[in-house]
Amino acid sequence: MEFETGRTPAIQITPRQRWSIAITYFLLICGFALGVNQRDSTLNQASVYSNLEAGISASYPARWLLEESGAYIFRVRDMSHRGYNTVIEVSTAPVGPDTTERNILDQLSLQRSQTLTDYSVLGYDSFRLPDESQAISMSYSYVARDASPFLEGVSSIVNGLDILAIRRGQAVIIAFRADISVYGRELETLRWFVQNLEF
């Protein structure tokens, strides 16, 4: 039995195709550069929040919605994100002489388990604040759904991270929540937020 051996003939690229490939690569590089620039631009475009009464000032991404009327000092939300809107929320809680950070986080978990679907604590960790002090963090997940009962809203899996520090006899809680699909990317925003937070 004989086997024929041979090579696949070399593909001949026309000048027009060569130009197309070059332009495609150029556009990809431009797109990447634009994306990086856009990200930096977004992070650089910051709004400033200041609350003298609470002794808190912060920078947050421009064009995020600032809210102050809930059970928090303030929160900001990325309303342009499709799906669960990434949120960073700053609140305080009273502490007693025997209260530990873990007590407060457990209390938060008990409250959330009453209202959030499939709420689950994923773990605890330490978190270094910009002033080099240590805070405690708690990560968790749950399922969120657009609340309107009259539309066909879909659920989102949300990851959350609470950073808790006790300052001047009260607990300061920075709560960060984002859709699981963008959580890793949005953590950068949280780190930037914490770097610029003063309380």
Added chain:
Amino acid sequence: MIALALMFRPRNITILLLLLSSIPLLAQRPGDIDIDQIKRATVFIYQVESALNDLVIKCVSSGTLISADGLIVTNAHSVLPGQQCDGDQLIVSLNVDLSEQPIPKYRAEVFSADAGLDIAVLRIARELDGRLISKGGLPILPFVEVGDSNAVAIDDNMIVAGYPDFGNQPVAIARGTVTAFVSEPIGRGPSWFKTRAEIPGAMSGGGAYDSAGRLIGIPTNAPFGGLAAAATCRYIADTNRDGLVNNSDACVPTGEFVSTVRPISHAQSLIRAARHNLKVNIATALANVPAPLHPPRASRLFFAPSVADGGPSTVVGAMPNNTKSLFLFFDYDNMTAETVYELRVTRDGIPDTTFSLPPVRWSGRESGLWHIGSREQAWANGAYEFTLLINGTSVGSKRIVVGGAAESSSQFSDIVFGTLDQSGALVGNGSILPLGDIASARFLYANMRANAPWSAIWYFSGAEVARSTDNWSDANHGAKVIKVAPNGGLQPGQYRLELYIAGALSATSDFIVAGRPAGPLPEIFTNIRHTSVDSPLAARAAPSSTSFPGSIQGLYALFDWRQIAPGTPWTLRWLVDDQAFFQATQPWLTVDSGRDLTVWIDQPPDGSYKLQLLVNNLKLAEEEVTIGIGQLPIDRLSQSEGTILSGKIIDATTRIGIPSVTIVLVSEDYAASEFLWREDQIFALATSDRNGDFQFARPLAFDTFYSMVIEADGYIPLAADEFDFSADQPYAEIEIAMAPG
């Protein structure tokens, strides 16, 4: 008017191109009823029982959303745990698609209820899976405005909305007119509206609306147990787990067709309490009314042409032509809010639906004198027979003939009670007397014949204490005063006077003796004071005040009382900003004199609070305090009138809906270019669903300019100014095309 907006920002040049098209709006002529809004606000309620990880349906009813934050008004008999409806959970189904069946969405709790009036106000409190809904966590729900049922007149058009069966059909609308009013001794205005609209039993608890689309009543029936119930209940689930659905399973009652509507005025205090989250707590000594030991009964049926101070003006055996007012009176005992009573009226042997009352819950006390009838409605001539039924059993009947010329028969009428002053004049309020030695009564007489035998019988707590019989020696017409001086003086309690002419009852009236003399009214309740502490015990020792700061934990009211006999009916009424939010009449349950009875409200909002204590509808004591700014906070979501704006967000290239996009409706004070992403600039938010559909649940005010801003990852941001809808546009739909970029 919807405008295109091109906005340029200095650094980040963003072209906001609005590719927005307005779809023809659903026009509504001024004056039309917004049926769709009524349907959206109509909910279906399951009362279920938790059993072995299962929920068993016990009762069903319709209900109506009356606030954006999930307050529902409905019948009490189908939601309060009772003999027939013994479930422990309430499931609320919403009208998601107007042409389809309701979909279970939430769980609700009874916030306030009056079992006798058969009214309950529910609050949506949990998701369907049982999770608590945090404050503000509920989306803005469609609701209807509560109207003025006291402005309704006979022959007014009425629309009734509700679910006609066990949730198998979409919400139904029945149309009719108000054919009659029924009066009973409860509150102001009619006790019932009658209608001939065909209202299936399951629509009980739904809504009745006036010609402006405002809620004016609750269609109400009262299915009761026994053999009669079998015809109006359904076996819909295998509740005993034997693999079959048959008459061995629990039966879900619906009742017969509804022809009575409870006017919404009787629900106003319950609604007001729920709106402001006001729950009144009453000291244990006054709160627990013991259940009667004997079966309910009714006796002493008689007719009167009118009602005076809750009693009959006189007693009649016949009525002349052109009668427009007639009442049946009777004594009752051992009644409860679960008692079902019914009045069947026939005229010349033919059922008269106008003046009959189908089975309804008992709305009176445990015992007393009741009346049912109508005023300002024409009674056709004929021989009427009134038959009273309690829990489906006839307990008495009485006949009266209407027609013919007015007779000039001898008559006593208009009894009032009091005490005589030094000049011999009767003083007092007419129905409450202080303790003393002598009670006096003045009554009118007419057409009296000389030497006609007449008698007066006085009763105390149902037992005769004095009787006088004589032949008439006064004039034909006039007023007469008689008196009684029981052995040992007037004891605290309930008294009655009956006047007879020639052995026939001609007039009767009741009065109460309590308290000590103090001007025209007896002094029963004294030393009302308010404190703000954290427990009833602490309230007794705390200093009192008439003004408190906002955000207090509790408002406690204490009062002393003297010489009021156990069993005496009294009323506790609490008002905020001069509107009653709590009123309860019940027998006095503790000793006849004492101190520091306590009632309180937890976490009252700012407002002016007034506590009133009444006996026989006479206000005997009141005290007012202010909390915070002395005025209730304004509910910014209370407006129900306006344009419901909905629409669809699509990809301009593919024309496919874009899910999960947030649409910001900027308030009328700002243009889109002035929007700085602050919460206080936002009128409403909406998020598109998986099909790109969205709806702002909060209605847009008519003739007000709004702006819209949309930013979504992967699309060029949009902005538009000058959204403006007029009063003939209750609904608007828009399609928004977003260009990828």
